[in-house]
Amino acid sequence: MVKSLGEGEDILKRFIYIIVLVCILAACGSDPVTLSDLYQKDIEDVTKIEIIDGSTGDKKVVNDKQIIDALLYKIQEINFIPDENQESRTGYLFNVSLFQEDDTFTFSPNQINDIYYTTEPNIEPILQEFYENLNE
Numbered sequence: 670m671v672k673s674l675g676e677g678e679d680i681l682k683r684f685i686y687i688i689v690l691v692c693i694l695a696a697c698g699s700d701p702v703t704l705s706d707l708y709q710k711d712i713e714d715v716t717k718i719e720i721i722d723g724s725t726g727d728k729k730v731v732n733d734k735q736i737i738d739a740l741l742y743k744i745q746e747i748n749f750i751p752d753e754n755q756e757s758r759t760g761y762l763f764n765v766s767l768f769q770e771d772d773t774f775t776f777s778p779n780q781i782n783d784i785y786y787t788t789e790p791n792i793e794p795i796l797q798e799f800y801e802n803l804n805e
Contacts (some may be wrong), residue, residue, distance in 0.1 A: 674696055679722050701748035701789070704741075708770055712745055713738070717768035721778075723761040723777075729803045740799050743769075758785070759772040763796045 673703065705712050718731045731737055761777035778792045779785055 699751040699802060701746060701750045704748050704776070705745045707749070707776075708767065708774055710772065712741055712767075715741060715767045716770075716771050719766040719768070720796065720803075721764040722784055723763060729800060731803060736803075740795075743799075744792055745793050747792050748789045749781060749787060752779070752787055755798040762793055763800060765796065 670759065715737055716732070716734070717739055718730055720731075721728045731740075758779075764775065764777045766773050766775045778788060778796060
């Protein structure tokens with residue numbers, strides 16, 4: 670014997686289906702953004718960068734404006750494309766903090782705030798090279 674859904678259950682099921690569909694379409698339709706788009710201030714005014722190696726936990730700090738500007742020039746227009754999979758994850762290759770006055774903006778190559786991204790071109794090799802070339 671097949672039990673049919675009551676009218677209330679059927680409406681709820683359809684509503685959930687529509688919500689899920691809208692969320693999927695919204696995630697797929699999200700436009701790429703750049704670091705310049707996401708950074709709330711003038712990115713050229715960053716005065717310090719901290720970069721943490723996710724595999725070791727080691728941190729390097731940069732205060733040299735020329736070095737800061739060289740990195741920001743390379744990464745500020747990289748496209749951060751919202752990942753279709755927004756399930757929570759742990760770990761990162763690098764974690765970068767940009768400092769300006771009393772404000773800090775922190776991101777990793779695959780996450781900014783609570784949104785997961787892929788990058789085009791891939792930002793990870795740029796951050797890897799930057800980190801490896803920094804003096805202690």
